[in-house]
Amino acid sequence: MKFLSLHVDSIKFKPLKKALKKIQNLTEKQKKGEEAKEALAVLTAVEKIDKNVEEVVREFVKNVKEIAKQVKAKNIVLYPYAHLSSNLASPELAVEILNKAEKELRKSFNVVHAPFGYYKEFEVKVKGHPLSELSREIVIGGEDKEEKYDEKQLLREISKTKLDTSKLKENDHRILGQQMDLFSFNETAPGMVFWHNNGLIIRNELIDFWREVHKNAGYKEIATPQILDKRLWQISGHWEKYRENIFLTEYEKRQFAVKPMNCPGGLLVFKNKPKSYKDFPLRVGELGIVHRQELSGVLGGLFRVIQFMQDDAHVFCTEKQLEIELLRVMDLIELFYSKFDFKYSVELSTRPEKRIGSDKMWNKAENILKKVLERKKLKYKINEGEGVFYGPKIDYHIEDSLGRTWQCGTIQVDFSMPERFELEYTDKDNKRKRPIMIHRAIYGSLERFIGILLEHYKGRLPTWLAPIQVRILSFTDRNEAHAKKIIKELEDEIPNLRIDSDFRQITVPAKVKDAEIMRIPWIVLVGDKEQDKNTIAVRHEGKVKYGVKKDNFIKELKELIEERI
């Protein structure tokens, strides 16, 4: 529940029109409107989370009494004011809470209760003293009395997510994800991915590749906690500018935020030890899982989720090093995107309304980003006002199967976080100086990137990324033993090869069909002819080659798997 209390000389209101259908009609007296003088006007908004009616009423009454006592008010005006919240409770709940609070407050005050569910005009004259205007929020945690489900009912409600495929293309990643058994979603965790074994293999391969490239590019890697004390987010400015996206939790009466970004954790690692100019540029990566509360209507497959893994990294450097470091990050992004033949567009997002830091800082940061874009000779679009609250950014956008573009890579210049966290290093002249920070991500989110990847390749991933790289089919039961021998040989020759088999007693075309739906890049058939000649039949990208020598196949496969590096 949120409320705003105003200590007023007078308040006057009049209901004009019903705002809600199912609301009681007014009495003649109420229709005329009312006026109160020397009162504490309490503008209220009951929210969805206020399900624990008694607790909410008790807290609210306690707060109002406390304020009234401080300002010595004897009259109270309860004034429903929905605009305080974007997450309102049902009218029934709101009316219940307000009526109960009114009853309670009547014991010690004169109470005027403005009608609920009407558009009202009102006039106030507020006293100017320090306590005359206060806003408060009441959050009741703990058990939810209404949510007393028996287990059977709960089980009934948990259905898995049914996809409406009417508008989707054949190569939509959500359809591919089902066919290739990569991931799923469930109502119990909207916007959060259940990774199946096959999907996790892709994610892990991308992570391995990322680690290798970053190690070579001079990056360190860290991991920071999932939940951190609310006060940290107040320092970083997230509490002020990003609060509606943050999940909250608590531990022994302390409020914690589930991290929506990795940077504050990274800053704490930086501060853990004194830094010298010799440590710079300091490049620190973190494959961090973040949670963000997003408007439910924007969620969609892997492209927009609530929980995701960012391939985050922060580069701490001096002002002199900034330009070259930005260029190096851009090189790295190009390396990754060309690896997957991605076409991308680049956009520059400038200062938003909700921001921290001075205009001087923003000018500096925006100018340097423009400069590197021009040095790289990249064509770019400018998005005015779309930067992050702590700095401007360069975004890399990639297209999906429906022609929509999604932001993946991002580079952000930040002068403000180092300031807020008082980051320092000792320079050559033995003076303490403030570093500059670059935030950057290349995949952006592993989830989104995998979605794009699947659509880009229509499920036919390069061999090194494919969850199942080779499937061996037997022609008849006669060939099963020989096929098993071949599997063993391949596994011995190629370590970590992802190979499986299909020895079912069904026709070859049926087995081929199943393997093709799984988008397995290499389908190998072993029949009587192959067994006699000690060869194999290989199907790749829909084309079949008969009489292939095993050694040649192994050689080709090895090369494709090594493509990763």
Add this chain to the structure above:
RNA sequence: GCCUCAGUAGUUCAGUUGGUAGAACACUACAUUGGUAAUGUAGAGGUCCUGAGUUCAAUCCUCAGCUGAGGCUCCA
């Protein structure tokens, strides 16, 4: 969150002008030993998303909610 649409078997879908449901594929069993996107027969599978209301009766009608899809807005 807002607007529009959707939710029936593991999957893709049909169906009931209100009388608790069907196919194909997948699964299991049996037969079959096959040459590169679907071998045959049989069996098993469902609180028709959840809750409330209307009704003698609701999967179907009404209302509320949950989830998904497209768009808006917001973002990686």
